[in-house]
Amino acid sequence: MKNVPILIVLLPLCAALLSLALSKIRLHLGRDVIITAIGGSLVLSVYQLNRVIEEGPIRYGFGNYKMPYGIEFSVDAVGALIVILVCLMGLITCLFCINFEGNTDPTKIGGAYSLLALLVTGMIGMTSTGDMFNLYVFLEITSLSAYCLIALGGSRGIVAAFRYLLIGTVAATFYLLGVGILYASTGTLNMADMAFLLKKGGHDQAMLVSMCLFIAAFGIKMAMFPFHGWQPSAYTHAEAGARPLIAGVMGKIPAYAMFRYMFCIYGTGFVYFKQFLLILGVFSVIGMFYGSIRAMAQTDIRKLLAYSSIAQISYISLGFAIGNPLAIAGAFLHMFGHAFMKGGLFFCSGAIKYKYGTVDMNDFGRIYKKMPLTAGLIVIASLSMIGIPPTVGFFSKWYLAFGAASAHSYVYIAALVISSLLNAVYFFKLLEKVYMAKDEQLVDRAPRRHGELPVTMVLPIIICFLAILLLGIFNVKIVDILLMTVRGVAL
């Protein structure tokens, strides 16, 4: 089982490549193979996490080349957890997509699923890789498949995808420039080797410039304020089935990459480290307020959730900005929690769209009577967004606030408190619509005899519901695993 890290990437990649051909043979064969492949990756990724917990970080060299020269995968505890997250969300998103196929053209169906599988592949690769250029390759796989999935969302999706493509390419170029500068001054592309060489000192200027480029690059990719311009329209108009994966997970992977660059490769010894943390902190605090205030003004639930993502992603970068182990662990906990909250809410909006064909919150009146399960997830995810115990949102906020209090950054605590209250404003507005507004008597487009939704939609909703509660109540287990990696590199 030495090859597990690469198998996790290869399974969805191969399935993605085969999908089109298989769909020609039988309409849904490609889809089924992809779902099986991602399911296989999920199992393997759980196994990989167990190995990481027992034996420490896994380093896997490609083709038996000696280390700084060959390409390697290096998976630590945080990475292993994120890989599980990607596989799980990828799997349930694929299941969810089954209900949004719409036509019977094998090229279209096979192609759409292979894009999803490629997105999953790219994200797993970005998380697992230990090589700076390899990360670029996976970054591009992720981006390209995301552009296509966004463009699949109709005519407005194409415009949104084009905007994202332009700015995303800028981000990728920034990243490549940053890597180039570091490569020129150290002569290595292996992350561990790079960290070792940079610690010796003497590269401060190059490090400064490339860090600026990295922050901009990953900032754009994770839609952190003030680099978020592409994000609201892209999340809003992306293909309905794929939206949970795009909005829930895609922004988190660059955030993890940013963490690796700041803490694992540069390390706390970097001369301008504190300054960068401060910049990140300022961006995060403004982003929290900006995202929430914009979200308040929305009536389209997708837009509301998209703007709220800007605020929520700022929680993650705020954790990095505080910089001590518990705050970073809180940031990662929020990463997992938010994937299920935001993914879950997009599942809900997708389900409502599927059943009643509307995304306008003003039409949601009393929808809880007709879709109790969906409404239940909306409630629990909203409470988690606000940070009401015992949901995961509360505990990630606890670690962030506790980290800030230990670092005596009381401003950050105030920002967290205010941000929670701003979240409360628009999420309770959503709940008011779902539970109290006038019933709009919408026509049920997909009437069923039993249950409110098909089983492939119910399953993702239940998984998100349970994940939000269980991650909250048993957060210590996750945080312990996270701390295995984080303690070694944080302030």
Place this chain on the structure above:
Amino acid sequence: MSWDSMSNLRPVLAVLVSLIASGSIFVLGEHVHRNVREAITFIAAFLKAAIVYSMVPVIVAGGTIEYSLFKIVEGVDFSFRVDAAGMVFACVASTLWILTSIYSVGYMRGHDEKNQTGYYASFALCLSATIGLCFAANLLTFFIFFEVLTVATYPLVVHYRDDEGKQSGRKYLAYTLISGQIFFAGIVIIYALTGTLDFKAGGFLTAKEIPMPWALVLFFMLVGAGIVKAGVMPLHSWLPAAMVAPTPVSALLHAVAVVKAGAFCTLRIVLYVFGPTLAKSCHGADILAWMAVFTILLSSFIAIKKDNLKARLAFSTVGQLSYIILGICVLTPFSTAGAIYHIVAHAFMKITLFMCAGAIFVTTHKKNISEMVGIGRRMPITMGAFTIASCAMAGFPFFVGFVSKANIIMGTISMGEPLFAATLVVSALLALTYLMPVVLISFKKEPVNAEFTTYGEASKAMLIPLMITAAISILLGIAPNLGLHLYDLALMAGNQIFGTIGVGL
């Protein structure tokens, strides 16, 4: 599992019982007959009361029951610890849940309310949270239940789902969530400063850890959530607004759980986190005591002017809760015992009054006092209970209100604060002024009100609970220790906090 560890599990079970009930009502409520749904509530209510009562002997004997479930965050356990103060509140809440449930069935069916499933489920969830915060062993566990209570009450406040309800709901959330988040920040800072969150009788913070101006800031950050829920002026205005909800909800808010949770939170913060010494030296207790005095007087004057019976009772609650706050902030064993006992006293008095108001509303659809002339002719039992509760409210001897007030007054005098004592006496007179007119109007002989000539009480499901609570208001006044030894428990809590032994001046 051995018997010992099972019996230590009781606080957890007490919380779980109603949590499970709430969940099953949510899931099953719409699919089973309403009698089955209500049966779930009653089974849970009786089980919960039985579990809570079964812990009383241990606590009265001076023991504690501790149980730690698991780590809830790094370094802090999700743990329960049953002590005297928590026991008193838990007994009150679990006893009243049974009575309110009986009453709810009468009221909700008599009034043909909608959304009953959500109502019963939220009610059970509220009770879970309340018992949880009674038994919470540390600030974080406490806060978790405190916030769950906040959120679980919201659907009850907006029960009618109309614009008025929506407005009140927003107001309620604005007050409680803002103060709750500030509470959260305070807890985080305390944990960062001291590394512990466990409640300790007499407090665990010291002036050394927190220098003076910050101690005061922190004091109000923490206590803010409590005094918002307890309706201390000027943070009370959500409470009268929440009157739009059905009457049993008002009973829950005012008597069983919510405002009491606020008072209990204040008790925990002032005496179990800060402790008498630090609360005194940072002047937090003084400021709070004066706020309470101000509230007691002002709310009584407002109550006199209200014609809507429920609004009058709401302002009466605002004033009565400040008795508890004042009793806590005087910082003597007696006043603390009085404050804790006032949780009991006020619960029984106020729930009687609210149940009477609800009974009147369901049978005659009258909300305003001026329309109730001669109603005693039609509903003699209800108005009799109302009279008893009014006398208790005014603090007549041999009524339950007397016991707690006498203790608080003894405490204030022993601290040499005659002004506080005078406030309490004056407010007792004011309580008479705003409650006695209702009694007098309802039993007026002339003129005979044509609407109320014949006898016609509310249904038995509503009548019996209010008779029971009125009877308890008298019984506990004559024998404060009757049944559950609540008075002993209150005294015990006072002595634990101040480290004093024995009773007597």
